[in-house]
Amino acid sequence: xxxxxxxxxxxxxxxxxxxxxxxxxxxxxxxxxxxxxxxxxxxxxxxxxxxxxxxxxxxxxxxxxxxxxxxxxxxxxxxxxxxxxxxxxxxxxxxxxxxxxxxxxxxxxxxxxxxxxxxxxxxxxxxxxxxxxxxxxxxxxxxxxxxxxxxxxxxxxxxxxxxxxxxxxxxxxxxxxxxxxxxxxxxxxxxxxxxxxxxxxxxxxxxxxxxxxxxxxxxxxxxxxxxxxxxxxxxxxxxxxxxxxxxxxxxxxxxxxxxxxxxxxxxxxxxxxxxxxxxxxxxxxxxxxxxxxxxxxxxxxxxxxxxxxxxxxxxxxxxxxxxxxxxxxxxxxxxxxxxxxxxxxxxxxxxxxxxxxxxxxxxxxxxxxxxxxxxxxxxxxxxxxxxxxxxxxxxxxxxxxxxxxxxxxxxxxxxxxxxxxxxxxxxxxxxxxxxxxxxxxxxxxxxxxxxxxxxxxxxxxxxxxxxxxxxxxxxxxxxxxxxxxxxxxxxxxxxxxxxxxxxxxxxxxxxxxxxxxxxxxxxxxxxxxxxxxxxxxxxxxxxxxxxxxxxxxxxxxxxxxxx
Amino acid sequence: xxxxxxxxxxxxxxxxxxxxxxxxxxxxxxxxxxxxxxxxxxxxxxxxxxxxxxxxxxxxxxxxxxxxxxxxxxxxxxxxxxxxxxxxxxxxxxxxxxxxxxxxxxxxxxxxxxxxxxxxxxxxxxxxxxxxxxxxxxxxxxxxxxxxxxxxxxxxxxxxxxxxxxxxxxxxxxxxxxxxxxxxxxxxxxxxxxxxxxxxxxxxxxxxxxxxxxxxxxxxxxxxxxxxxxxxxxxxxxxxxxxxxxxxxxxxxxxxxxxxxxxxxxxxxxxxxxxxxxxxxxxxxxxxxxxxxxxxxxxxxxxxxxxxxxxxxxxxxxxxxxxxxxxxxxxxxxxxxxxxxxxxxxxxxxxxxxxxxxxxxxxxxxxxxxxxxxxxxxxxxx
Numbered sequence: 001x002x003x004x005x006x007x008x009x010x011x012x013x014x015x016x017x018x019x020x021x022x023x024x025x026x027x028x029x030x031x032x033x034x035x036x037x038x039x040x041x042x043x044x045x046x047x048x049x050x051x052x053x054x055x056x057x058x059x060x061x062x063x064x065x066x067x068x069x070x071x072x073x074x075x076x077x078x079x080x081x082x083x084x085x086x087x088x089x090x091x092x093x094x095x096x097x098x099x100x101x102x103x104x105x106x107x108x109x110x111x112x113x114x115x116x117x118x119x120x121x122x123x124x125x126x127x128x129x130x131x132x133x134x135x136x137x138x139x140x141x142x143x144x145x146x147x148x149x150x151x152x153x154x155x156x157x158x159x160x161x162x163x164x165x166x167x168x169x170x171x172x173x174x175x176x177x178x179x180x181x182x183x184x185x186x187x188x189x190x191x192x193x194x195x196x197x198x199x200x201x202x203x204x205x206x207x208x209x210x211x212x213x214x215x216x217x218x219x220x221x222x223x224x225x226x227x228x229x230x231x232x233x234x235x236x237x238x239x240x241x242x243x244x245x246x247x248x249x250x251x252x253x254x255x256x257x258x259x260x261x262x263x264x265x266x267x268x269x270x271x272x273x274x275x276x277x278x279x280x281x282x283x284x285x286x287x288x289x290x291x292x293x294x295x296x297x298x299x300x301x302x303x304x305x306x307x308x309x310x311x312x313x314x315x316x317x318x319x320x321x322x323x324x325x326x327x328x329x330x331x332x333x334x335x336x337x338x339x340x341x342x343x344x345x346x347x348x349x350x351x352x353x354x355x356x357x358x359x360x361x362x363x364x365x366x367x368x369x370x371x372x373x374x375x376x377x378x379x380x381x382x383x384x385x386x387x388x389x390x391x392x393x394x395x396x397x398x399x400x401x402x403x404x405x406x407x408x409x410x411x412x413x414x415x416x417x418x419x420x421x422x423x424x425x426x427x428x429x430x431x432x433x434x435x436x437x438x439x440x441x442x443x444x445x446x447x448x449x450x451x452x453x454x455x456x457x458x459x460x461x462x463x464x465x466x467x468x469x470x471x472x473x474x475x476x477x478x479x480x481x482x483x484x485x486x487x488x489x490x491x492x493x494x495x496x497x498x499x500x501x502x503x504x505x506x507x508x509x510x511x512x513x514x515x516x517x518x519x520x521x522x523x524x525x526x527x528x529x530x531x532x533x534x535x536x537x538x539x540x541x542x543x544x545x546x547x548x549x550x551x552x553x554x555x556x557x558x559x560x561x562x563x
Numbered sequence: 564x565x566x567x568x569x570x571x572x573x574x575x576x577x578x579x580x581x582x583x584x585x586x587x588x589x590x591x592x593x594x595x596x597x598x599x600x601x602x603x604x605x606x607x608x609x610x611x612x613x614x615x616x617x618x619x620x621x622x623x624x625x626x627x628x629x630x631x632x633x634x635x636x637x638x639x640x641x642x643x644x645x646x647x648x649x650x651x652x653x654x655x656x657x658x659x660x661x662x663x664x665x666x667x668x669x670x671x672x673x674x675x676x677x678x679x680x681x682x683x684x685x686x687x688x689x690x691x692x693x694x695x696x697x698x699x700x701x702x703x704x705x706x707x708x709x710x711x712x713x714x715x716x717x718x719x720x721x722x723x724x725x726x727x728x729x730x731x732x733x734x735x736x737x738x739x740x741x742x743x744x745x746x747x748x749x750x751x752x753x754x755x756x757x758x759x760x761x762x763x764x765x766x767x768x769x770x771x772x773x774x775x776x777x778x779x780x781x782x783x784x785x786x787x788x789x790x791x792x793x794x795x796x797x798x799x800x801x802x803x804x805x806x807x808x809x810x811x812x813x814x815x816x817x818x819x820x821x822x823x824x825x826x827x828x829x830x831x832x833x834x835x836x837x838x839x840x841x842x843x844x845x846x847x848x849x850x851x852x853x854x855x856x857x858x859x860x861x862x863x864x865x866x867x868x869x870x871x872x873x874x875x876x877x878x879x880x881x882x883x884x885x886x887x888x889x890x891x892x893x894x895x896x897x898x899x900x901x902x903x904x905x906x907x908x909x910x911x912x913x914x915x916x917x918x919x920x921x922x923x924x925x926x927x928x929x930x931x932x933x934x935x936x937x938x939x940x941x942x943x944x945x
Contacts, residue, residue: 050784056776056779056783077783077784078786078787079786080784081784081785081786081789082786084784085784088781090777093774093777094778096778097709098620098707098709099620099709102709102713105856105857106785107786108856109855109856110789110853111786111789112853113854115856115857118856118857119856119857122856136924138621138622140621141621154785155785158785158786351745354748354749356748376751376753376754379751380749385749387749389742392743392766393746393750395762395766409750409751450749453751
């Protein structure tokens with residue numbers, strides 16, 4: 001259905017080609033997952049399927065891309081609309097009309113589909129994607145998951161043979177992501193549509209994939225094959241595969257279900273042990289010492305004084321309450337994960353802690369003062385926030401200029417910001433434009449700008465969006481260091497795997513209220529939505545990460561050989 | 564019977580053309596009078612109909628914005644004559660110091676006595692403009708601008724989509740500007756003053772440009788601008804006729820208003836332009852490569868609503884013939900009388916509050932906080 005024939009693509013002004021000699025075939029009716037590190041050219045590959053690359057992007061493309069027997073160098077994207085449906089990273093940015101139903105019909109109006117056929121197809125797609133209750137809704141009034149489903153529906157009504165999606169679940173909470181993926185698998189199974197999908201959060205999608213295309217990065221070859229085969233050697237794998245590699249399971253499990261069946265033996269081996277808390281560096285404790293361990297300082301971390309406090313905090317947007325009666329204390333040296341659905345009030349809470357919003361009722365105190373009544377210059381010294389789109393914090397055209405401006409903004413000695421940046425991620429070219437950095441490097445730069453003023457409270461909004469696994473591991477290490485320096489770190493996130501790796505405490509928000517607040521392990525392990533893959537595989541044993549299991553297995557091996 | 568009572572009629576959205584004809588009728592009445600009583604009556608009628616027949620979509624919340632804009636226009640209209648007005652004799656309220664301008668600015672006077680007549684006259688003029696704005700706003704509130712564009716003939720479809728995209732530009736710009744301002748505060752930079760403006764311009768425009776490119780890519784991959792099988796010759800002719808027709812109509816419309824223009828450029832130009840446009844529409848309509856999803860139907864209610872607007876226009880014309888006080892005298896100041904025929908006509912235009920079907924419920928509550936926040940941003944931008 002999709003055939004790449006020796007495709008090499010170079011962006012204008014780029015020295016090395018982004019895609020080199022890409023050559024693979026996706027047969028009809030398969031769900032094909034495109035994986036690779038950030039900046040490896042996944043989006044480029046996807047956009048080449050309907051010819052947006054190179055027709056929209058510029059650059060030169062050698063070789064040929066065939067879709068349903070048509071070559072993209074002969075027909076422009078708009079003439080391929082009835083064959084390829086393409087959904088971009090930000091669904092809302094692609095909406096043309098203002099109501100769900102009209103948005104679904106738009107592509108058919110362009111194609112000249114007869115009105116009665118159009119009507120029937122819209123109804124079919126509404127049912128297929130579970131959108132029938134939203135048919136008259138204005139697009140602006142939809143949640144993230146709903147918008148994503150409408151975006152899929154808006155290309156599906158054309159009856160395409162191929163659906164191409166760029167990170168369809170990256171902005172969604174776990175439940176909304178399930179919703180979208182369920183809809184996609186239905187399309188593949190019932191309608192035989194070929195789906196090509198790029199995603200960083202492999203743990204969410206890999207079990208549905210029939211085929212995996214691994215994009216290596218500039219200059220690297222692109223490999224295509226069976227999921228288990230490709231992932232056995234891939235640099236980016238979900239935790240369940242990592243666990244499988246560690247335990248030496250064969251065939252490699254791709255889903256939690258397969259892994260659970262393979263893990264019976266591992267569970268019994270691990271049963272006598274309990275995991276050490278994250279970052280304490282200690283070995284797993286045996287069951288006997290567990291109670292002692294838990295009584296010691298309420299977990300393993302020494303927590304300092306209160307850095308920020310919210311009491312009876314209320315906030316609202318018009319008639320909709322965003323936060324209701326939130327009481328919260330944040331202490332130095334702890335890493336707090338803020339979880340909950342899209343729109344549960346996570347970002348609103350962070351905005352209040354840095355004084356971007358004035359509380360409707362209740363108080364917010366950071367370092368003993370109200371952040372919203374302080375001038376901006378003072379706030380940055382007590383609390384720093386890296387927003388969801390970290391690029392928003394960056395205005396200058398080189399990394400060096402950005403660092404200099406950072407020093408100037410916060411009245412710091414020249415070179416401070418650069419020093420912080422080098423500690424986070426060494427070796428970023430000072431002449432590079434912030435836009436040209438990888439997602440992870442850009443996040444590090446924004447974080448350096450925020451950290452240079454040494455705020456005791458550091459807040460991050462969805463920091464792992466768009467990060468690949470190596471970049472996530474770096475972020476986890478950085479956050480650990482920040483907490484060790486005695487800062488309070490809060491991250492609002494949907495990424496349960498990162499929460500499992502790094503957080504001491506987890507807070508779950510629902511409809512603006514705190515519904516759970518406690519040690520991360522307790523909050524996360526038994527939640528069907530927020531449990532990480534390892535916890536699901538090893539339940540009821542409370543293990544959260546592959547690292548913990550690895551340490552435990554090492555200890556078992558050590559004690560086994562000693563006795 | 565109250566207009567909000569639950570009727571057994573099915574809920575549906577009225578054809579946008581009907582609302583626009585109705586609103587245009589009332590706007591024409593407003594343009595033909597400065598009588599504050601009649602203008603007030605129009606305002607009341609429009610507000611009542613909007614309140615009873617608007618939907619709960621975000622764009623339907625913008626009526627208050629139009630009212631504020633109207634009030635602002637009146638205020639501006641009254642400040643200007645106080646500063647620069649021609650100083651006719653009248654009942655003096657107070658005097659502001661006058662400035663003697665140098666010779667080259669002769670004819671412009673600043674300051675001087677302020678009279679009641681002057682203020683009342685300015686108020687009448689401002690009110691008229693405000694009511695026209697509110698009429699247009701009412702049409703926009705009662706049906707989304709996008710629906711109106713959808714109802715345009717096929718030949719204008721692509722231009723219509725371009726206009727819709729442009730309409731979403733301003734609210735999006737407002738949202739981006741807010742995020743950039745917040746980001747500046749996060750970096751400890753001032754969020755007010757000229758340096759803040761300079762610093763925010765670039766990221767805001769960059770954001771807008773990126774969005775535009777993303778939208779263009781999405782539209783292209785969804786077949787916008789597809790030519791399909793229609794012959795190029797017909798396409799080009801239709802485009803030329805549309806463009807030429809619009810130019811002729813513009814010239815003709817100006818000619819009709821300005822008597823000093825040669826006769827050929829007046830009614831004949833207008834007619835020729837109209838004919839060219841009609842031709843373009845027919846040719847465009849023949850193209851079979853684009854269809855309309857659930858085109859709005861024109862039923863009895865649509866006829867009644869648009870005829871109500873027409874009746875209001877007839878009323879004001881009849882009033883003018885009968886010598887009703889459409890333009891009450893300001894010099895000397897007199898108490899305005901209500902022109903009966905025109906008032907009756909405007910009162911007929913309140914009927915849509917009952918005759919028009921109730922709109923379906925669209926979004927009773929935004930489904931998330933994010934959605935509420937963006938809806939609010941749209942409202943502020945509007």
